[in-house]
Ligand SMILES: Cc1ncc(C[n+]2csc(CCOP(=O)(O)OP(=O)(O)O)c2C)c(N)n1
């Protein structure tokens with residue numbers, strides 16, 4: 223039975239169901255229970271934004287582990303435990319913190335299988351917050367998806383809604399490769415109908431939340447909502463836009479985008495990441511290679527600028543790609 | 558021979574000697590082969606350090622895991638990885654332990670509890686905390702050993718992992734293989750404290766320093782702390798003081814060393830000579846028995862080199878495989 227759930231609760235439910243199903247699933251992270259060693263409640267925080275709230279009560283401190291502030295050590299430990307048969311889900315509060323433990327992720331987890339000639343599996347999930355709009359400034363707001371996507375051996379997921387978040391997280395936990403699971407902090411409160419039971423959404427299958435004939439807008443995460451907003455506006459102007467939600471960035475479902483562009487002839491790729499070597503530029507390059515002949519206008523990337531994320535709302539609102547920028551890009555292509 | 562004063566029965570002593578000798582000959586031979594130009598990449602040799610890896614590994618089973626370093630051949634052999642596959646790997650052949658995709662710095666065999674040599678200094682410490690966590694979680698009694706050099710001992714990953722292992726009471730042994738140098742830089746320059754024991758104490762971890770050229774000193778010290786970790790007593794720190802016979806990597810002119818240092822090491826700090834002299838003097842093993850092992854080891858290394866040279870290289874299709882379990 224489907225209930226209206228927030229993305230935060232959907233993620234919590236995915237963790238809960240998988241922990242119930244599979245005793246090798248453990249979760250760890252800073253303050254994910256939040257009461258370790260104190261005199262107060264064991265589940266004082268349940269994660270900085272409460273995403274893991276309630277899990278320690280059901281599964282105990284053996285499976286829900288508060289960690290010290292040592293990202294290299296505990297992310298590395300999650301990876302090592304994964305290589306030894308557990309399925310750890312490690313929370314890296316803000317994925318911006320990847321800088322201090324990146325070696326464990328891109329030189330260790332991502333490469334074990336290849337370096338060891340195929341004889342290693344590392345079923346770890348590293349999940350955490352991404353994205354702007356929280357006024358959290360330059361070190362707590364980034365969309366680093368292109369950096370993760372660049373690394374062979376990692377899978378990269380970034381859901382745009384509660385339904386996808388649950389299905390994709392369950393898939394991530396059951397998946398046998400290392401997965402970076404990117405949770406947009408501004409989507410935690412977004413609501414969707416979510417079935418109560420466990421279900422998976424396969425990687426590398428984009429969704430088409432809106433069908434259309436005149437132009438294709440590709441997005442992921444928060445930008446899917448901006449793209450849909452732009453599509454609404456354009457519909458009033460009789461411009462019929464298709465919106466594609468990539469859902470996973472590695473693997474990426476380029477086929478669906480190519481098919482769409484072969485139909486519409488126009489492509490706008492939207493990305494909350496910075497412009498250089500972004501998901502948007504990657505999509506445009508691939509689609510241009512495969513569907514050049516079908517293109518009726520030059521493809522266009524709408525991304526954040528090549529700057530750090532600013533703090534002040536006055537600037538952050540300019541930094542994050544807007545529905546009006548997206549709509550304007552499509553209008554130009556229609557001319 | 559009834560009067561065996563050693564903590565291991567004779568067949569175990571022979572096994573330990575065979576491991577150490579295999580490592581030595583593996584490395585001596587690589588030194589020669591590398592100079593011929595047939596071996597691609599970086600090769601860091603463990604010759605001179607054999608007693609450390611072997612003394613520790615004699616206590617371990619397959620369920621126990623180790624995380625090794627860039628100088629990993631000795632750890633691999635001591636943990637039971639097949640030398641034939643290792644040799645082929647170092648030659649970059651498809652028959653290698655990692656199908657030619659890892660090379661000297663990434664030899665691994667998870668089925669033997671060998672979680673990989675590592676090209677990143679200090680990277681094994683967090684990983685072994687995870688391995689130990691998995692063992693503790695399952696209650697299988699397994700322990701994790703992370704090796705790192707004196708240079709790598711200053712990596713934040715190692716220090717973070719010492720704290721993590723201590724607060725989670727993980728069965729982890731932190732082993733610093735102190736050969737006095739990090740590449741060319743002396744430990745006297747790079748380590749602020751006088752002793753690793755002091756540093757370990759700062760993390761609430763008991764530490765012990767041993768003469769890493771003496772197999773028996775390593776074996777006994779390691780035995781105690783491994784037993785303690787297995788029984789739930791938590792992490793420990795072991796410093797093995799040792800010497801490396803060759804340069805940092807093959808091709809190193811070693812101008813940072815004192816005059817005569819290498820000769821002095823070979824003459825007086827050779828762990829194989831020290832082992833031989835102890836067991837023969839005690840009358841437990843004869844020179845003839847050890848010489849016989851030497852011949853067998855030499856023949857095995859020779860065969861592994863010949864085989865590695867003849868074995869096929871990976872082909873273009875191998876480039877794209879083994880990246881993901883599914884994609
Ligand atoms: C993170 C990192 N920094 C630097 C290097 C380059 N490097 C490889 S080995 C080495 C020296 C290591 O010395 P030590 O830890 O004492 O080990 P040893 O070579 O003596 O066995 C250096 C600097 C590296 N591989 N990884």
Ligand SMILES: [Mg+2]
Nearest residue numbers: 706707738739
């Ligand atoms: Mg050293």
